[in-house]
Amino acid sequence: LAKTTQPISMDSYEGQEVNITCSHNNIATNDYITWYQQFPSQGPRFIIQGYKTKVTNEVASLFIPADRKSSTLSLPRVSLSDTAVYYCLVGVVEGGSQGNLIFGKGTKLSVKP
Amino acid sequence: SAVISQKPSRDICQRGTSLTIQCQVDSQVTMMFWYRQQPGQSLTLIATANQGSEATYESGFVIDKFPISRPNLTFSTLTVSNMSPEDSSIYLCSVRKRDRGSVNYGYTFGSGTRLTVV
DSSP, rough: OOOBBOOOOOEETTTTTTTEEEEEEOOOOOOEEEEEETTSSSEEEEEEEEESSSESSSOEEEOTTTTTEEEEEESSOOOOHHHHEEEEEOOOOSSSSOOOOOOOOOHHHHHOO | OOEEEEEEEEEOTTTOEEEEEEESSSOOOOOEEEEEEETTTTEEEEEEEESSSEEOOOOOOTTTOEEEEEEEEEEEEEEEEOOOOOOOOEEEEEEEETTTTTTSSSEEEOOOOEEOOO
């Protein structure tokens, strides 16, 4: 499984756009990139997943360059409730894979008023 | 996505005792996983529990310390045995399931069990 590297922490203010970049230089051809959000005292929650280019849902956007060696999670207009730890994971999510998720250290995002 | 009920949500236990954590899923899933999250740290995979076979443990985790049961496709238990203060952590179960109409698998996590060993 590809190892991921993220900033340990980030600070932002309400209403700003936040971009969290994750490096995964050894990503394999079959690997997908998935981001999870974890609030204190809760389990991680799926945010977004992608393979290449750009993916957008109601919560975030995920930008993946052509070489797929990095990815950027973009949170538009963050609020105080977006304060959480964000994990970038890389692995196979299709049938027949080993199936387990390996978590890196994550990025602790603090949103201030 | 699947809905997971994990019990207990928290417990304080005496050293040397054991605690069994339950994970109930609202639908049948093949793969279930148990993670540990120590204070301020990321999640570490303990083992993968598949129905009909013995659990597969990650390096640093052994069956005698963390026995796992998987009696059916909706339920699993993790026991933390002969506890010491170093076992104080949050323990989470997770399931992998493909939603209808999706080509990929999604992972859902329980809310965790906060264990304190005194």
